[in-house]
Amino acid sequence: xxxxxxxxxxxxxxxxxxxxxxxxxxxxxxxxxxxxxxxxxxxxxxxxxxxxxxxxxxxxxxxxxxxxxxxxxxxxxxxxxxxxxxxxxxxxxxxxxxxxxxxxxxxxxxxxxxxxxxxxxxxxxxxxxxxxxxxxxxxxxxxxxxxxxxxxxxxxxxxxxxxxxxxxxxxxxxxxxxxxxxxxxxxxxxxxxxxxxxxxxxxxxxxxxxxxxxxxxxxxxxxxxxxxxxxxxxxxxxxxxxxxxxxxxxxxxxxxxxxxxxxxxxxxxxxxxxxxxxxxxxxxxxxxxxxxxxxxxxxxxxxxxxxxxxxxxxxxxxxxxxxxxxxxxxxxxxxxxxxxxxxxxxxxxxxxxxxxxxxxxxxxxxxxxxxxxxxxxxxxxxxxxxxxxxxxxxxxxxxxxxxxxxxx
Amino acid sequence: xxxxxxxxxxxxxxxxxxxxxxxxxxxxxxxxxxxxxxxxxxxxxxxxxxxxxxxxxxxxxxxxxxxxxxxxxxxxxxxxxxxxxxxxxxxxxxxxxxxxxxxxxxxxxxxxxxxxxxxxxxxxxxxxxxxxxxxxxxxxxxxxxxxxxxxxxxxxxxxxxxxxxxxxxxxxxxxxxxxxxxxxxxxxxxxxxxxxxxxxxxxxxxxxxxxxxxxxxxxxxxxxxxxxxxxxxxxxxxxxxxxxxxxxxxxxxxxxxxxxxxxxxxxxxxxxxxxxxxxxxxxxxxxxxxxxxxxxxxxxxxxxxxxxxxxxxxxxxxxxxxxxxxxxxxxxxxxxxxxxxxxxxxxxxxxxxxxxxxxxxxxxxxxxxxxxxxxxxxxxxxxxxxxxxxxxxxxxxxxxxxxxxxxx
Numbered sequence: 001x002x003x004x005x006x007x008x009x010x011x012x013x014x015x016x017x018x019x020x021x022x023x024x025x026x027x028x029x030x031x032x033x034x035x036x037x038x039x040x041x042x043x044x045x046x047x048x049x050x051x052x053x054x055x056x057x058x059x060x061x062x063x064x065x066x067x068x069x070x071x072x073x074x075x076x077x078x079x080x081x082x083x084x085x086x087x088x089x090x091x092x093x094x095x096x097x098x099x100x101x102x103x104x105x106x107x108x109x110x111x112x113x114x115x116x117x118x119x120x121x122x123x124x125x126x127x128x129x130x131x132x133x134x135x136x137x138x139x140x141x142x143x144x145x146x147x148x149x150x151x152x153x154x155x156x157x158x159x160x161x162x163x164x165x166x167x168x169x170x171x172x173x174x175x176x177x178x179x180x181x182x183x184x185x186x187x188x189x190x191x192x193x194x195x196x197x198x199x200x201x202x203x204x205x206x207x208x209x210x211x212x213x214x215x216x217x218x219x220x221x222x223x224x225x226x227x228x229x230x231x232x233x234x235x236x237x238x239x240x241x242x243x244x245x246x247x248x249x250x251x252x253x254x255x256x257x258x259x260x261x262x263x264x265x266x267x268x269x270x271x272x273x274x275x276x277x278x279x280x281x282x283x284x285x286x287x288x289x290x291x292x293x294x295x296x297x298x299x300x301x302x303x304x305x306x307x308x309x310x311x312x313x314x315x316x317x318x319x320x321x322x323x324x325x326x327x328x329x330x331x332x333x334x335x336x337x338x339x340x341x342x343x344x345x346x347x348x349x350x351x352x353x354x355x356x357x358x359x360x361x362x363x364x365x366x367x368x369x370x371x372x373x374x375x376x377x378x379x380x381x382x383x384x385x386x387x388x389x390x391x392x393x394x395x396x397x398x399x400x401x402x403x404x405x406x407x408x
Numbered sequence: 409x410x411x412x413x414x415x416x417x418x419x420x421x422x423x424x425x426x427x428x429x430x431x432x433x434x435x436x437x438x439x440x441x442x443x444x445x446x447x448x449x450x451x452x453x454x455x456x457x458x459x460x461x462x463x464x465x466x467x468x469x470x471x472x473x474x475x476x477x478x479x480x481x482x483x484x485x486x487x488x489x490x491x492x493x494x495x496x497x498x499x500x501x502x503x504x505x506x507x508x509x510x511x512x513x514x515x516x517x518x519x520x521x522x523x524x525x526x527x528x529x530x531x532x533x534x535x536x537x538x539x540x541x542x543x544x545x546x547x548x549x550x551x552x553x554x555x556x557x558x559x560x561x562x563x564x565x566x567x568x569x570x571x572x573x574x575x576x577x578x579x580x581x582x583x584x585x586x587x588x589x590x591x592x593x594x595x596x597x598x599x600x601x602x603x604x605x606x607x608x609x610x611x612x613x614x615x616x617x618x619x620x621x622x623x624x625x626x627x628x629x630x631x632x633x634x635x636x637x638x639x640x641x642x643x644x645x646x647x648x649x650x651x652x653x654x655x656x657x658x659x660x661x662x663x664x665x666x667x668x669x670x671x672x673x674x675x676x677x678x679x680x681x682x683x684x685x686x687x688x689x690x691x692x693x694x695x696x697x698x699x700x701x702x703x704x705x706x707x708x709x710x711x712x713x714x715x716x717x718x719x720x721x722x723x724x725x726x727x728x729x730x731x732x733x734x735x736x737x738x739x740x741x742x743x744x745x746x747x748x749x750x751x752x753x754x755x756x757x758x759x760x761x762x763x764x765x766x767x768x769x770x771x772x773x774x775x776x777x778x779x780x781x782x783x784x785x786x787x788x789x790x791x792x793x794x795x796x797x798x799x800x801x802x803x804x805x806x807x808x809x810x811x812x813x814x815x816x
Contacts (some may be wrong), residue, residue, distance in 0.1 A: 089764025122731020323530020
């Protein structure tokens with residue numbers, strides 16, 4: 001079960017003026033489950049996107065990038081689960097185009113104004129006929145309140161739907177931000193995560209929307225890992241419908257910071273929800289690396305720890321086998337690392353310093369921290385001012401089970 | 409159980425003139441098991457070593473490097489299992505020195521002529537008294553025929569002892585090579601592997617012995633991974649006792665190649681044995697990456713695949729979920745990779761080409777290959793002449809079990 005992930009209560013996710021969501025059961029991989037989502041975006045909105053850096057990126061990712069460049073207004077997103085449309089060559093591209101064409105006809109917009117997204121098994125052909133058949137149901141179902149249904153419709157091995165929302169004030173006008181995400185395995189986002197869609201009714205220039213997207217990504221989805229596998233389909237889309245009635249934000253001022261901060265909170269909620277629902281997860285682990293020479297080396301150390309199967313299995317067992325953490329710091333590839341300066345804290349317990357076990361450390365202190373479901377570790381490199389925080393989960397029998405059984 | 413690892417029959421490992429092996433039960437971590445090994449090396453031998461690049465390298469590794477530099481003749485190796493003496497700071501160094509001192513007194517040699525090795529749990533104090541108590545038993549037990557006992561004495565989570573041997577002819581003289589290794593988890597050697605000790609009675613200069621060691625390491629221990637965790641204690645030692653009676657090899661000639669080839673065969677046997685006995689392994693997987701621009705990029709692709717938990721669990725399940733392999737190729741970080749040129753073969757079956765599933769590929773072909781315990785995959789990048797081969801294993805419930813239980 002997801003680690004301390006609060007169930008979404010109906011009404012907890014604010015509708016966003018200008019956004020409607022329609023869900024259908026298109027029987028793409030399994031019968032009788034929500035697997036197709038249409039998100040419509042009113043005229044005058046602005047859309048920004050970041051995508052996976054995987055060279056084998058999926059056909060819909062290629063098409064999204066093309067459409068974002070070629071038209072001034074994106075008017076709809078179409079998302080299917082059950083098939084990633086990745087590793088599908090020319091035919092995959094044609095199928096993604098055909099999906100956009102079908103959406104454009106139903107909504108009387110251009111095909112290039114549609115962004116397509118897919119998630120599921122790689123190397124399998126997109127069942128285009130099922131998707132086209134399901135589309136008219138998504139149109140009939142369109143409603144601004146369907147955020148939680150939408151979160152359910154994009155799940156794959158996810159156990160729980162993931163959504164987050166904030167309300168802020170800009171120039172005394174209420175501004176809303178809502179978003180959904182999916183992802184549970186193949187999680188090591190590189191520029192974005194599996195799939196996440198966040199919308200706000202705020203009014204902001206395209207340049208600043210792009211800037212927020214980039215900055216927020218670095219502090220949210222690019223700070224998580226479940227298994228170190230970067231997906232072929234990672235996409236994070238940020239939409240601003242410009243309908244909240246305040247003057248357009250056109251410079252990096254207080255309004256910009258207020259909006260960015262709230263969007264970042266939503267994105268961190270969604271990113272952390274992915275880790276909490278990481279395949280087989282029983283622990284939510286925060287890794288803070290501090291006093292590094294630069295942020296890049298802090299991230300290297302943090303991900304070296306977060307990707308170690310030995311550390312992840314020890315956390316699953318609540319076994320403070322903490323020498324494994326030192327080993328992972330040691331092979332992170334940091335130049336001229338002085339190990340005698342490093343301090344390792346588990347919770348508030350000092351575990352290691354001066355190149356070895358701290359004199360004050362006792363096994364029972366470590367065990368006390370390890371038995372909790374939320375654990376923070378801090379590594380002080382003591383060689384600079386930079387720091388970073390990332391989130392990950394443990395590695396359990398169920399991770400193996402889920403991924404050994406995934407396609408069956 | 410280890411994957412197709414042949415049991416060692418008594419007498420299958422040749423004794424090496426000038427080498428004796430003594431084993432003791434020193435009760436270091438567990439009572440009543442072989443856990444201490446003394447290897448003596450006769451005067452006139454040459455010794456070469458490579459060690460882990462982990463910054464948190466163990467105290468004995470630091471001492472080995474120092475001793476190899478400071479004396480002309482190494483005369484003994486002392487190896488304990490049950491404690492890695494890593495993450496032990498100043499005290500760890502002092503304990504490693506005390507171990508060498510004790511050996512030197514028993515054998516009437518200098519302390520610097522002893523190389524110490526430790527393997528086991530990190531961040532725990534070396535039980536120096538138990539080791540010193542066990543030493544006299546190792547001396548009494550010294551015998552040139554004790555190779556298999558020696559392989560048993562250095563095991564940690566290993567299920568099977570690992571040893572290999574070859575007999576060759578140089579200048580019409582018989583030359584023997586024998587070696588042992590240990591390792592099962594925390595296996596992603598970087599310049600060497602957990603622990604491996606290979607000896608030959610060949611006669612060769614120090615410079616050429618060093619050259620063989622370096623070249624062989626690149627083709628053997630640096631080509632394996634179990635879990636991507638580089639150990640703090642990796643060490644590979646090559647000894648030439650100069651007793652086989654042929655003229656000293658002092659240039660890169662046919663004799664050099666003959667000797668190097670045989671040592672490489674022993675090292676590959678030992679490296680593959682580590683993978684076959686990888687924690688929880690049920691499959692032995694060979695990954696060949698061909699026609700790359702250079703060897704470095706071939707290795708990047710191969711290890712990207714070999715470290716993916718998603719791919720390793722799919723192999724455990726015998727599930728040809730092969731899109732995961734494309735994803736791992738895609739995130740290997742190869743610049744300007746043209747995915748339409750890549751071909752993926754599983755066994756002899758062409759799975760993917762032109763950026764997607766091969767037209768001839770059927771699921772049942774993939775299933776047929778996946779059900780075997782020895783699987784080879786080939787990735788053709790089709791952009792150059794370089795190639796590499798690495799070996800790994802799958803990822804099973806037992807990996808999690810072993811590593812969740814390791815210290816209990």
